[in-house]
Structure formats: structure tokens, C-alpha cells
Amino acid sequence: MTEDLADLYQELILDHSKSPRNFRAIPQCQRVAQGDNPICGDNYTVYVVLDGGVIRDMAFQGSGCAISKASASLMTEALKGKSIASAEALFGRVREMITQGHGDGSLEKLSALAGVHQFPARVKCAILPWHAAMAAMHGKEECVTTESEE
Amino acid sequence: MVENWNEIRHDFPALHQLVHGHPLVYLDNAATTQKPNIVLETLLHYYRHDNANVHRGIHELSNRATTAYEAARVRAVRFIHARESSEIIFTRGTTEGINLVAASWGMSHVKKGDEILLTEMEHHSNLVPWQLLAERTGAKLVFLPVTGGDEGLLDVDRLDSLLFRRVKLFAMVHISNSLGTVNPVSWLCERARKAGVVTLVDAAQSAGHLPLDVQQIGCDFLVFSGHKLCGPTGIGVLYGRQELLNEMPPYQGGGDMILSVDYAASRYKSAPHRFEAGTPDISGAIGLHAAFDYLDEVGRDRIWEHDQLLAACAHHGLKDKKGIRVFGPHAGRAGVVSFMVEGVHSHDVVTVADQKGVALRGGHHCTQPLFHKLGVESTARASFYFYNTEEDVDRLIEVIDEVQRFFS
Numbered sequence: 001m002t003e004d005l006a007d008l009y010q011e012l013i014l015d016h017s018k019s020p021r022n023f024r025a026i027p028q029c030q031r032v033a034q035g036d037n038p039i040c041g042d043n044y045t046v047y048v049v050l051d052g053g054v055i056r057d058m059a060f061q062g063s064g065c066a067i068s069k070a071s072a073s074l075m076t077e078a079l080k081g082k083s084i085a086s087a088e089a090l091f092g093r094v095r096e097m098i099t100q101g102h103g104d105g106s107l108e109k110l111s112a113l114a115g116v117h118q119f120p121a122r123v124k125c126a127i128l129p130w131h132a133a134m135a136a137m138h139g140k141e142e143c144v145t146t147e148s149e150e
Numbered sequence: 151m152v153e154n155w156n157e158i159r160h161d162f163p164a165l166h167q168l169v170h171g172h173p174l175v176y177l178d179n180a181a182t183t184q185k186p187n188i189v190l191e192t193l194l195h196y197y198r199h200d201n202a203n204v205h206r207g208i209h210e211l212s213n214r215a216t217t218a219y220e221a222a223r224v225r226a227v228r229f230i231h232a233r234e235s236s237e238i239i240f241t242r243g244t245t246e247g248i249n250l251v252a253a254s255w256g257m258s259h260v261k262k263g264d265e266i267l268l269t270e271m272e273h274h275s276n277l278v279p280w281q282l283l284a285e286r287t288g289a290k291l292v293f294l295p296v297t298g299g300d301e302g303l304l305d306v307d308r309l310d311s312l313l314f315r316r317v318k319l320f321a322m323v324h325i326s327n328s329l330g331t332v333n334p335v336s337w338l339c340e341r342a343r344k345a346g347v348v349t350l351v352d353a354a355q356s357a358g359h360l361p362l363d364v365q366q367i368g369c370d371f372l373v374f375s376g377h378k379l380c381g382p383t384g385i386g387v388l389y390g391r392q393e394l395l396n397e398m399p400p401y402q403g404g405g406d407m408i409l410s411v412d413y414a415a416s417r418y419k420s421a422p423h424r425f426e427a428g429t430p431d432i433s434g435a436i437g438l439h440a441a442f443d444y445l446d447e448v449g450r451d452r453i454w455e456h457d458q459l460l461a462a463c464a465h466h467g468l469k470d471k472k473g474i475r476v477f478g479p480h481a482g483r484a485g486v487v488s489f490m491v492e493g494v495h496s497h498d499v500v501t502v503a504d505q506k507g508v509a510l511r512g513g514h515h516c517t518q519p520l521f522h523k524l525g526v527e528s529t530a531r532a533s534f535y536f537y538n539t540e541e542d543v544d545r546l547i548e549v550i551d552e553v554q555r556f557f558s
């Protein structure tokens with residue numbers, strides 16, 4: 001395999017795409033949002049349970065490519081226990097890493113997503129679940145998509 | 151003949167490059183094809199020597215541009231065996247051709263309660279314009295079903311029961327861009343004609359791949375794009391039967407389509423100029439002319455044979471592998487092979503293939519409703535043209551092996 005490919009599909013990414021963590025529905029969850037990539041058909045539902053501004057539980061369901069699924073799985077692990085504000089701040093840093101490639105050490109496991117920046121066509125895949133999570137946290141019911149709607 | 155096909159590759163400069171360190175294997179021809187030197191040179195020559203607006207000036211360059219633009223129209227007549235050049239309208243492509251018919255013919259002929267018949271395997275561009283028309287008129291869309299599971303064949307036995315109702319128009323794809331199915335358009339159009347139904351054939355995937363004869367097909371409208379048959383982007387053809395075109399209202403208004411203009415109202419030219427408002431894609435039409443000449447020199451009958459040979463090779467190579475699900479007809483398919491690698495999303499397949507220099511497409515290929523019906527979200531697709539070789543098919547199979555190893 002080429003170096004770029006090995007960067008993109010790191011062990012951790014392959015592992016999380018094959019056995020995603022927190023891959024379940026949370027019934028009666030108040031904070032739910034959908035993320036859609038109409039171009040490739042990636043489609044996720046993200047569930048967030050808030051408790052006084054803190055994410056007590058987070059889970060997701062749906063289907064898509066290895067990158068989007070691993071990103072969703074890693075995200076649920078990283079965001080559980082975080083306040084809304086620090087979840088947003090973390091999303092900002094993750095987005096920067098995915099689009100520009102340089103992660104700082106503090107991103108821990110999430111830095112496995114750094115290789116995505118060499119694949120411009122795949123950036124949207126990695127970011128999609130995060131957009132859905134942000135929409136869910138803010139109680140936005142509509143479906144977020146990678147493409148803008150009318 | 152094989153050495154001939156290899157020689158033809160020299161006509162296409164874009165084929166000779168390394169992609170991520172590997173020789174390019176371009177298998178995304180259903181999306182768009184590469185361009186031969188003769189088309190590139192024709193475009194350059196036009197802009198260098200003859201560039202002017204058409205139908206407006208009486209100066210030398212304008213005369214040359216007009217002559218070349220209209221010569222392309224005459225050439226298009228021959229390319230699809232139309233009767234005369236007034237039946238050829240230059241458009242931006244397949245999509246615009248369908249929108250033109252839906253807006254002009256549709257708005258003047260389709261009423262509330264009428265039906266528009268489509269097939270379940272249409273590209274979004276032969277579905278959404280009809281949805282818009284249905285919304286505007288109160289007409290209803292009905293669909294000729296796809297059957298045969300993953301083979302994806304039209305359920306032609308259902309045709310008559312659908313046609314003899316309130317159907318006004320039947321729009322159908324000739325070759326499916328996501329399955330490679332070749333539909334029996336002559337037969338479908340004949341049945342429609344008997345029912346008094348107007349027909350439109352989406353020839354986006356067929357016009358550059360097999361000899362096309364609109365009179366033999368017996369359709370009322372036929373559309374295709376230049377960029378899928380070695381021509382430039384931004385130019386396409388709408389063929390319409392003259393009797394229909396001449397009673398259709400204009401599509402867009404503007405310069406070039408009028409006879410006389412008053413502040414209150416205007417009189418319009420007849421077809422085809424009635425439907426070509428504003429400055430057209432002059433260089434596009436001239437480049438398309440060069441592409442028509444080039445393709446017919448190669449021979450579309452030979453291209454069709456070669457397409458089918460490569461598709462059969464790829465189909466056999468893939469279907470015998472464990473963990474691969476291949477879509478489309480087992481026999482008689484066009485040069486399109488859609489498949490899924492078990493446990494691997496199509497975009498991951500495409501990314502890995504791309505790193506090996508093999509250009510595939512992944513996704514729903516603009517046939518989302520069909521994929522819902524087949525119960526799949528997306529497939530990887532290899533689509534061939536005459537400059538592809540059996541070695542290209544071998545590279546495809548190798549790279550799919552690698553995908554399976556990588557994600558196992």
C-alpha cells in the first residue's frame with residue numbers, strides 16, 4: 001500500500017470502521033440529528049443525551065464509508081463527558097486538522113483522522129458526523145447535509 | 151485489430167500520465183470521456199483564426215464562424231440519421247435537452263390528470279425535469295418497473311397496461327449509466343406510437359458507443375451530450391421531429407431566436423433557431439463536429455463490439471470473485487460494470503483504486519431511486535471506451551484484489 005493510503009486508513013480507522021463504538025440508537029432521546037452526504041449516500045443519525053450542559057451519552061447509527069464511520073465512532077468516544085462548549089471547541093480543532101493536516105498532540109486518538117487532508121474528496125466524509133452531532137446538541141431537528149439545500 | 155486499439159491511445163494525450171505514481175487507467179467514461187487531439191486542435195484553431203459571433207455579422211470572421219457552426223448541425227444530422235438540420239438543436243447537454251422538452255412541449259401539451267411515463271432506471275436528469283413539470287401542471291408520473299433483481303432489466307410485459315391510459319409522453323434511457331442495461335428503444339417507441347404517446351430517448355450513454363438512427367428507433371425526441379463522446383463539455387444535441395418542434399413555444403427568450411421584436415411582443419424564428427436564444431456554444435459545436443468525424447472514422451460498430459468485449463471481461467473477472475456483487479445484465483451489457491465489494495463502501499474502493507492510478511466512480515450515479523429499489527446505497531463503477539484495453543481490465547481486477555486484502 002502507498003504511504004498516503006496507510007496514512008488515511010490507519011489501523012485505528014480500520015478498527016473503528018469495522019467495529020464502531022457506541023453504534024446504537026438511544027430510544028426516547030430528545031437530541032437527535034441526521035447527517036446526509038447526498039453525493040455518496042452516507043447517512044448517519046446521531047443521538048446526544050445532555051445533562052446540565054454536559055454530554056452524558058452519545059451514540060450513532062447509519063451507514064457510510066470507512067472514514068465517516070470511524071470518524072463518528074471516535075467522535076462519540078471523545079465527546080462523552082464534555083460540556084457543549086468544549087465539544088464545540090474540539091470540533092473546531094478536529095476540523096482544522098482534517099482540512100489542513102496538522103493536529104496538535106492533544107487530539108489523541110482523533111489525530112488518526114489527520115491523513116484525510118491529503119484526500120480532498122474525503123474531507124466531507126470525516127466531518128459529516130460532527131456536523132450532525134453539533135446539530136443534535138443544539139436541538140436542531142433538521143437534517144444536515146454536506147451540500148447546501150435551497 | 152488489437153494493435154489498432156493500442157494505436158488509438160496515442161490520439162488521447164490525457165491517457166498518458168502517471169497518477170499517484172502509476173500509469174493512468176481511466177475507467178470513468180460514463181461520466182465523461184477523454185478528448186482526442188483532433189478535437190483539441192479544432193478548438194484551438196477556431197479561437198486562433200475564426201472566432202466571431204454567429205448569425206449576426208456580415209464580416210469575414212462572422213461568416214466563417216456561422217458556416218462552421220451550421221456545418222456542425224448538418225454533421226449531427228448524419229451522426230444520428232435525422233431528416234434535416236432543422237431537427238437538430240444545440241443545447242448545453244442531455245440535461246438541458248430534457249429540460250427544454252419538459253418546459254416547452256410539456257407545458258403546452260400536458261394537463262392536470264395526464265400522465266408521464268418513465269422507467270425506474272432513469273438518471274436524475276430524466277426524472278427531475280418531469281417532476282417539475284408534474285408539479286406545475288398537476289400531471290402524474292408513472293413508472294415502467296425494473297425487474298430481474300440485480301440484473302436490472304425493464305419489465306416490458308407491463309408496458310401496454312401502462313401506456314393505454316392517460317400517458318402523454320414516455321421518456322426512457324437507452325443505456326443505463328449505472329447498470330449497463332441496453333433497453334429495446336425501437337420496440338418501446340413503436341408500442342408508444344401505437345398508443346399515441348410521444349417519446350423521448352436519453353441517449354447520453356449510447357450516442358458515442360453504437361450506431362444511432364433516430365428514424366429506425368422511431369422516437370420523437372432524442373438527447374445526448376458531446377462530452378461523453380470525445381467532444382467538449384457545454385455542448386449537446388436535442389433531436390426533435392420537425393412537426394413537433396415547429397408547434398412548440400420557445401424555451402428561452404433572447405437574441406437570435408426572433409424574427410422581429412416590438413416592445414410589447416415578438417415573433418419567433420422556426421426550429422431550430424427558435425430554441426437557441428443568445429450566443430450559443432460556437433466552439434463547442436465546432437469541437438463536437440470534429441468528435442463526430444473522429445468517432446465515425448473509428449467506427450461506432452467497432453466501438454460497440456470493443457465496449458462489450460471489455461465489459462464481458464470485467465464482468466467475468468469480478469463475478470467469479472468471492473465477496474463481489476455485480477449489477478446489470480449477465481449478457482448483452484454495455485461497457486458499464488457496477489459492483490459492490492462486500493464490507494467495503496464504494497468510496498473506499500474508489501480511493502484505493504485511485505491511489506493505484508485506476509479512475510473509477512463511486513456513489514449512486516445519479517440513479518438514487520433505482521438504488522433504493524435494489525436495496526443498495528452506492529456501487530463502484532468501471533465504464534469503458536474504445537481506448538481502454540484488456541490490460542486495463544486486468545489492472546481493475548488486480549486493484550479490487552488489493553482492496554479486498556486491505557479491508558479484510
Ligand SMILES: Cc1ncc(COP(=O)(O)O)c(C=O)c1O
Pocket residue numbers: 180181242243244245246273275276323325326327352354355375516
Ligand atoms: C443516462 C444519462 N442521462 C443523462 C446524463 C446527464 O448528462 P449531462 O450531465 O451531460 O447533461 C447522464 C450523464 O451523467 C447519463 O449517464
